[in-house]
Amino acid sequence: MNDNKLDVFENASVSKAVFKNAIPSIMAMIMVLVYNMADLFFIGQTHDDFQVAAVSLGTPVFLIFMSLGTLFGIGGTSVISRSLGKKDTDYAKKVCSFCMWASAAVGTVLTLIMLVFINPILSFIGTSPDTLSFTKTYLMIVSLCGPFVIIGNCYSNIIRAEGNSNTAMFGMVLGNLLNIILDPIMILVFKWNIAGAAIATVIGNIAGAVYYLSYYWRGKSMLSISLKDFTYKENVLKGVMAIGIPASLGSLLLSVAHIIANALMSAYGDMAVAAIGVSMKVMMIIIVVAIGLGQGVQPLMGYCVGARNRERFKSIVKFSTIFSAILGIIMTVICLLLLTPLVKVFLTDEAAFEYGVKFTEIMLTTSIPFCIFFVFLNALQAMGEALPSLIISVCRQGIIYIPAMFILNVVMGMNGIAWAQPVADLLSTALVIILYIRSYKKIFENTKTNADLKLQTEQP
Numbered sequence: 025m026n027d028n029k030l031d032v033f034e035n036a037s038v039s040k041a042v043f044k045n046a047i048p049s050i051m052a053m054i055m056v057l058v059y060n061m062a063d064l065f066f067i068g069q070t071h072d073d074f075q076v077a078a079v080s081l082g083t084p085v086f087l088i089f090m091s092l093g094t095l096f097g098i099g100g101t102s103v104i105s106r107s108l109g110k111k112d113t114d115y116a117k118k119v120c121s122f123c124m125w126a127s128a129a130v131g132t133v134l135t136l137i138m139l140v141f142i143n144p145i146l147s148f149i150g151t152s153p154d155t156l157s158f159t160k161t162y163l164m165i166v167s168l169c170g171p172f173v174i175i176g177n178c179y180s181n182i183i184r185a186e187g188n189s190n191t192a193m194f195g196m197v198l199g200n201l202l203n204i205i206l207d208p209i210m211i212l213v214f215k216w217n218i219a220g221a222a223i224a225t226v227i228g229n230i231a232g233a234v235y236y237l238s239y240y241w242r243g244k245s246m247l248s249i250s251l252k253d254f255t256y257k258e259n260v261l262k263g264v265m266a267i268g269i270p271a272s273l274g275s276l277l278l279s280v281a282h283i284i285a286n287a288l289m290s291a292y293g294d295m296a297v298a299a300i301g302v303s304m305k306v307m308m309i310i311i312v313v314a315i316g317l318g319q320g321v322q323p324l325m326g327y328c329v330g331a332r333n334r335e336r337f338k339s340i341v342k343f344s345t346i347f348s349a350i351l352g353i354i355m356t357v358i359c360l361l362l363l364t365p366l367v368k369v370f371l372t373d374e375a376a377f378e379y380g381v382k383f384t385e386i387m388l389t390t391s392i393p394f395c396i397f398f399v400f401l402n403a404l405q406a407m408g409e410a411l412p413s414l415i416i417s418v419c420r421q422g423i424i425y426i427p428a429m430f431i432l433n434v435v436m437g438m439n440g441i442a443w444a445q446p447v448a449d450l451l452s453t454a455l456v457i458i459l460y461i462r463s464y465k466k467i468f469e470n471t472k473t474n475a476d477l478k479l480q481t482e483q484p
Contacts, residue, residue: 054313064076067217191239207221270417303442307359394453400453400457
């Protein structure tokens with residue numbers, strides 16, 4: 025059964041392999057989007073835009089947990105997929121177990137840090153007297169599920185490394201669907217408001233993580249989370265961190281950048297903060313599709329790198345790039361057509377609504393290259409290219425995006441804060457393509473295709 029899971033990595037047509045791995049990944053990410061939208065939607069039904077602003081302020085902080093899940097998930101997936109391509113299942117088991125126990129330990133430590141230092145954190149992210157208590161309530165509660173958030177985000181990626189994309193999708197769907205069901209009950213029926221949203225988030229994340237763990241407990245995987253397979257030696261720690269840190273750093277810097285955006289926008293009032301938060305939620309419609317596609321095809325690429333199959337790797341990248349551009353066009357059109365009702369669902373204040381529409385229109389200008397960006401980023405991660413991955417992560421959300429916010433805020437005011445993201449997206453897409461070309465030549469320039477190798481061995 026386990027060999028059959030990997031058959032699509034080796035023998036299926038490129039289009040079938042991409043669709044089989046990317047579609048479940050995209051669907052799972054769309055469920056994350058629906059959950060995020062539902063959270064904000066039901067909070068919006070309280071008709072209290074200060075609570076909407078509080079969710080906007082708290083979400084980037086909570087995303088730090090998810091970024092650490094990305095560290096172990098993307099880093100582990102890259103190493104595991106390449107190991108499976110080399111037929112080294114024992115090493116893949118060690119990596120899988122390491123990711124499990126490291127996720128649990130780091131999640132516990134971060135939860136304690138969040139709870140102890142909650143007041144300085146609230147001051148740093150720019151809460152006002154009107155949003156302080158709401159944001160504190162939200163973060164204090166959601167922090168309790170920190171280890172489960174990291175484990176869930178980790179294994180939603182790693183399970184795809186062994187060709188089981190449907191299981192990876194179902195775990196995310198389960199957790200987010202449960203959250204969506206609980207949101208209206210706890211927010212509107214029980215009248216728990218923002219605390220209800222946070223409690224629903226905790227329950228949903230615990231359910232998703234337990235589902236993934238049960239997959240291993242039931243012996244459905246060729247990999248392992250058993251403590252007896254745990255090790256950080258044999259380059260396990262180094263291999264996971266080499267790719268995981270750049271991937272996680274991208275998510276972490278995104279959280280930091282959103283916190284800074286909120287802090288800068290707070291100078292224009294709480295309604296501007298609520299509006300930029302809603303704009304980022306609308307942009308998530310495109311972002312989750314791009315991330316889902318990239319993460320879905322990364323194991324395919326990594327397997328090809330491990331198997332030294334240059335031509336199949338190149339074909340997967342080419343097909344995925346075209347597919348991502350088409351998806352980017354479709355999703356942009358959908359967002360533009362539904363822009364007014366989408367923003368109006370979340371914001372009742374007239375000024376906040378106008379800000380939200382304008383900010384979203386600005387961010388949508390570079391959504392298509394943004395989708396292409398994630399294909400090449402995941403290609404770099406699949407090749408195990410740590411330094412280029414690190415450069416991209418630091419540049420897109422750090423070196424380019426954060427300074428751009430400060431500069432454009434001075435030049436253009438609040439609209440400049442929104443324009444900073446398109447500027448970062450265009451420059452980062454150009455940079456990631458350049459680094460991909462350099463890395464591809466380095467990895468494959470002296471590598472013959474499988475067919476060439478086979479022909480050579482058959483010759484006398």
